[in-house]
Amino acid sequence: MGGNDMRLQTASSVISFSRELEGESAKFYEALAEKFAEGKDSFLSFAQENRKYIVQVERAYYGVISDAIEGCFAFDLEPGDYALETTLAESADYSEALGRAVKIEETMVKFYTTAAEQSKSLMADVPRAFMLIVRKRNERLAKLKSL
Amino acid sequence: MAVLEEPIKGVPLVKNYINGEWVESKGEIKDVVNPAKYETIGKVPISTRDEIDAAVKASQEAFPDWRRTTPVARARYVFRLKNLLEEHFEEVSRVQTQEHGKTIDESRGETRRGTENVEVACGIPTLQMGYNLEDIATGIDEYLIRNPLGVFGIIGPFNFPFMIPLWSAPYAVATGNCVIVKPSSEDPFSQLKIAELVEEAGFPPGVWNVVNGGRVVVTGMLEHPGIQGIAFVGSTPTAKYIYQKCGETGKRVIAQGGAKNFIVVMPDCNVNATITSLMTSFFGNTGQRCLSGANLLIVGDDKFYNSFIEKVADSVSKIVIGYGLDESVQMGPLRDTEKKQRVLGYIDSGIQAGARLMLDGRTFKIRGDYPDTCFLGPSVFEKVTPDMKIAREEIFGPVMSVMRAKSLDEAIDVVNDCDFGNGHAIFTADGKSARQFQYDVVSGNIGINIGIVAPMAFFPFSGMKDSFFGILHTQGKEAVRFFTESKVVIQRWF
Numbered sequence: 001m002g003g004n005d006m007r008l009q010t011a012s013s014v015i016s017f018s019r020e021l022e023g024e025s026a027k028f029y030e031a032l033a034e035k036f037a038e039g040k041d042s043f044l045s046f047a048q049e050n051r052k053y054i055v056q057v058e059r060a061y062y063g064v065i066s067d068a069i070e071g072c073f074a075f076d077l078e079p080g081d082y083a084l085e086t087t088l089a090e091s092a093d094y095s096e097a098l099g100r101a102v103k104i105e106e107t108m109v110k111f112y113t114t115a116a117e118q119s120k121s122l123m124a125d126v127p128r129a130f131m132l133i134v135r136k137r138n139e140r141l142a143k144l145k146s147l
Numbered sequence: 148m149a150v151l152e153e154p155i156k157g158v159p160l161v162k163n164y165i166n167g168e169w170v171e172s173k174g175e176i177k178d179v180v181n182p183a184k185y186e187t188i189g190k191v192p193i194s195t196r197d198e199i200d201a202a203v204k205a206s207q208e209a210f211p212d213w214r215r216t217t218p219v220a221r222a223r224y225v226f227r228l229k230n231l232l233e234e235h236f237e238e239v240s241r242v243q244t245q246e247h248g249k250t251i252d253e254s255r256g257e258t259r260r261g262t263e264n265v266e267v268a269c270g271i272p273t274l275q276m277g278y279n280l281e282d283i284a285t286g287i288d289e290y291l292i293r294n295p296l297g298v299f300g301i302i303g304p305f306n307f308p309f310m311i312p313l314w315s316a317p318y319a320v321a322t323g324n325c326v327i328v329k330p331s332s333e334d335p336f337s338q339l340k341i342a343e344l345v346e347e348a349g350f351p352p353g354v355w356n357v358v359n360g361g362r363v364v365v366t367g368m369l370e371h372p373g374i375q376g377i378a379f380v381g382s383t384p385t386a387k388y389i390y391q392k393c394g395e396t397g398k399r400v401i402a403q404g405g406a407k408n409f410i411v412v413m414p415d416c417n418v419n420a421t422i423t424s425l426m427t428s429f430f431g432n433t434g435q436r437c438l439s440g441a442n443l444l445i446v447g448d449d450k451f452y453n454s455f456i457e458k459v460a461d462s463v464s465k466i467v468i469g470y471g472l473d474e475s476v477q478m479g480p481l482r483d484t485e486k487k488q489r490v491l492g493y494i495d496s497g498i499q500a501g502a503r504l505m506l507d508g509r510t511f512k513i514r515g516d517y518p519d520t521c522f523l524g525p526s527v528f529e530k531v532t533p534d535m536k537i538a539r540e541e542i543f544g545p546v547m548s549v550m551r552a553k554s555l556d557e558a559i560d561v562v563n564d565c566d567f568g569n570g571h572a573i574f575t576a577d578g579k580s581a582r583q584f585q586y587d588v589v590s591g592n593i594g595i596n597i598g599i600v601a602p603m604a605f606f607p608f609s610g611m612k613d614s615f616f617g618i619l620h621t622q623g624k625e626a627v628r629f630f631t632e633s634k635v636v637i638q639r640w641f
Contacts, residue, residue: 009467012252013474016149062236067256067310068438068601072477073426121420 008077011123014115015061017079019054021111025104026050028086032101036094039147046101046140053133060129074122075115082111098147105141109134150515151251151472153188154241160190161335161359163198164342166205167352172198174360177332182248182480182521183470189246191335194360199327199367202356206298206325207373209353214295214323216351218272225321227348229265232258232341239340243309244471246334248479248521249432251471254309261310263604267623268317274627275322287639293631295323296375296399300368302389303338304381305331305482306435306543312338314608314621315378315401319630320354327356327374329364333482365389369396376400376629378621380437383541383567383613390616401629402616403437403608405541406569409562410440410598411584413555413575414447418455421574421596422462425547428572428598430466430478430525434545435486437614438570438592438599442531442538443549444558452551456529460506463525463547469514476514480521481544487523490544494526497537497548502528508545533561541567555580559587568611570600591615 008014026047033043065071084104088097116130160176162169172192179189213221232239236258243254268274279290299319303312312328319326330338338357345355358364368374369392376399379389383404393400410428412421428440443459445452469476481487491509498504504526511524523545531538531548538548552558562571572594573584581595591609594600602608607620619629 008475010250010252010474010477012250012255016474062255062259065252065255065259066601067253067260067307067432067436068427068597068599069256070423070427070598071252071256072250072431073423122423 006079008079009073009075011061011065011071011074011119011126014075014077015057017077017082018057018111018115021082021084021108022050022054024084024086025108028084028104029101031088032097036097038094039098042143042147049136049140053136056129056132057126060125061123064124064126070122075118077111077114077118082107098144101144102141105137105144109137109141112137149474150470151241151474153245153472154238155188155245155336158187158189161192161339163192163194163202163359164339164346164355164357165198165202166209166356167346170198172359174198174363179246179333179335180483181245182482183517185518185520189336191332191359193332194358194364196363196367199358199360199364200371202327202358203298203371203373205353206327206356209351210295210297210325213320213325213351213354216323218275218321218323221321221323222269222271224348224350225265225271225317226269228317228344228350229262229269231344231347232262232265235340235344236262239309239337241472242336242340243334244479246336247305247308248482249471250476250479251474253432253479254471257307257310260601260604261313264313264622265317267604268321271318271321271627274624275631277633283637287637289635289637292634292636293322293627294634295630296632298325298327298374299630300374300377301326301328302365302368302377302379302381303328303330305333306432308334309337309341311380313341314380315626315630316355318626320350322627322630324375324630325354325356327358327368329358329360329368332359332361335359369393369398372396374398377402378629379403380621386616399629400617401619401621403610403621404614404616405543405567406437406439406614407441407539407541407565407567408439408569409442409444409565409571411444411446411552411555411558411562411571411573412455413573413577413580414451415576415580416574416596417576418458422458424574424596424598425459426462426466426477429547430463430545431599433478433481433523435482435543436599438601440572440598441542441546441548443547444552444561445549446552446555446558456505456549459547460527463506463527466525467514468511468522468524470517473515478525478545481523482521484521486543487521490523490542490546493537493540493542493544493546497528497531497535497546500535500537501530502535502537502548503530505529533564539566555583559584562588566612567614569614570594572597572600
């Protein structure tokens, strides 16, 4: 008896995982801002937004979590599907960095879309917070592709 | 997955909070044990009769001034408490997991539910309003005022150490009464933490007291003429006893008892959503809740039954068991070894009665390196009949007893044959079936596609049959009624 070792099944683990992803990608953008002056402002604003998303997700979760809903059984996500590749080779140029950023954002969109889908009937405001981030990230993707 | 940091450090001694002071009890001292790690995390006193008497005296002295404090001012104290609870949300949630064993998601859910009661009580200037009618006769007006009564005792159970006293205490103090809370001696830290925040919120001394202990404190409350009423949540035998004693001593009473909730599944239900809900219903809080599903009553033919029960068993077998501060854990331990032994006794009873143990919770794997002392896996019994002990008595553990019925009518008969009426539920896509269930089933709370029928803070936590003794309930407007007496004034001016 016992579930899959690595899967994210509880709301708490998904919120923590989202916090980790946002933190990792924020650090990635801060590193890019230091390396590439041409995108510095955009990268720093992305990092700042990421931290805002963490607050939004946590606020939604702490606001609606209840002993009566399926918090421990709300999700079934494989964290490996959303691993972010945030290290860039020293020699990487601006275009490679943007390509990596696009991949990160696509992964984040996939994560939040799936998490929203899995929690939509259980967690009230949580999927709405997730989908808001998906919308913002799609806007970011468009911006990254235009840089 | 990371294990979250524990908030209770060392082995602190819990003190009583009486008259705005932290007082060391003279009673015997008992260990508070974290059931997941089976280690002592604190010491709790079993307070004496003198100590409960001192708390009553302090409350009685505080009452006249507190009663005269305006409702809007009282609401502001409560509002400060609500803000402090929000500020300390994560800490108080982790305290619950550490002292009780429930998962962190469950603890945070408990914190939210408890805090919502504090939030609702902030509306006391509106909630406590009476009503009036001008000219009941020529030149004569009549109006109703809701007066606070004095001192109330609030006796909490072990299974929701944070939330359940908050079903009552915020309403009691917001309406102008004083309270003495007796937490469960098994997990007293949550109420200790609340008392610290009460102190920080600046409540006047004697308005909110906490006296730790056991039977002596309860008896002291029941027998003390200075206590106007008792709000109790616990087992049915104790609820009955408290109800009787309050009758003898003229106290008003809310006595919420045990349960044996049926979850009726119709063949037209949304299978996947239903099964997810069943996991929380039967195994949330390790089955230690009066709203837990206990008996799964499946209506339908063999094809539906076999397919449904196979999926249920598959989901149950994947439940992750471990220490609730590990965020990946879906079910924690039972509160203590005695409770585990009790559940094991019921599993033996089911086997002996001829039920089929299709999933044996006595064999399980714990995530992480923790002793199995208080842990037990989830069990599923098939071929349970309504007369079996496991179908009739409250097990208070992670055991699902599966039964079958040919029709909804038959299912409702089975449900209504149960001695308890706390939180029966139906899962169906058919409105007519749902309405019939709601209409015919005798239960204080009814779930329709809801596995845990926990009323929100602004609705009463109802109960019927052996699940509740009293008239008014905890939470919301009914709590306001319970903690106040109606005074009717008829006035004429010559």
